[in-house]
Amino acid sequence: MSVPVTVSKPDGAGPFPAIVLMHDCSGLGPRSSGTPGLWARTLVERGYVVIMPDSFSTRGFPDGVCIHAPRGRQNVSPSRRVEDAFEALAYAQKLPYVDGGRVGIMGGSHGGSTTLLALGQGSGGFRAGVALYPRCSFAAQSYAPSAPLMILTGELDDWTPAAECRRLEGGPTLLKIYPGAHHSFDNERPVRFVPERINPSSPSGRGATTGGNAAAWRDAIEQVTAFFARM
DSSP states (O other), X not given: OOSOEEEEXXXXXXXXXXXXXXXXXXXXXXXXXXXXXXXXXXXXXXXXXXXXXXXXXXXTOTTOSSSSOOOTTOOOSHHHHHHHHHHHHHHHHTSTTEEEEEEEEEXXXXXXXXXXXXHTXXXXXXXXXXXXXXXXXXXXXXXXXXXXXXXXXXTTOSSSOGGGGGGGOBTTEEEEEETTOOBXXXXXXXXXXXXXXXXXXXXXXXXXXXXXXXXXXXXXXXHHHHHHHTO
């Protein structure tokens, strides 16, 4: 791996199905949203090995890129992170306790957009993908995922609007929009607006609302569990 990776696994020898989990724009450092860790624990409890690459820390962005945009040669965009995702897939398939034919990909926000782009490569490899509140405008007009895809997003998301994802619905792509939910509905933190956040969906280019929604979070666990069980 060209970036650090954290592996979490259930008890036992396996082989287990696995999920490559792509973090959001806050990264995995001290300013992380904590959501990737929540999902990692949830998936391990349900019998999955979780492989979580850290795309930011060793590239100079340990505090993430939600507020400060990367400059210079270090590219940590979702399109660049697709390489990290496929490296993690290859890494997972070499682990003796992983069923190499049953590896999915999942991510939220920045990691959700990475998930869309990874499945849009057309080269296969991942058996299924879940994108949580991604920026769907990253997906080309002719977007066709290489594996079944589920998008879960919030009706009130002002950072990566749910409306952008409607054109992707259909065929192998399932879309569920949670009423009354904001960006990061799977977070344990209260809803709050942070004016410093970089937001292409805002007229000013800054400011976004995030916060948990208990009902959406509970349902998302059920949806993700059922979806990956078919992989």
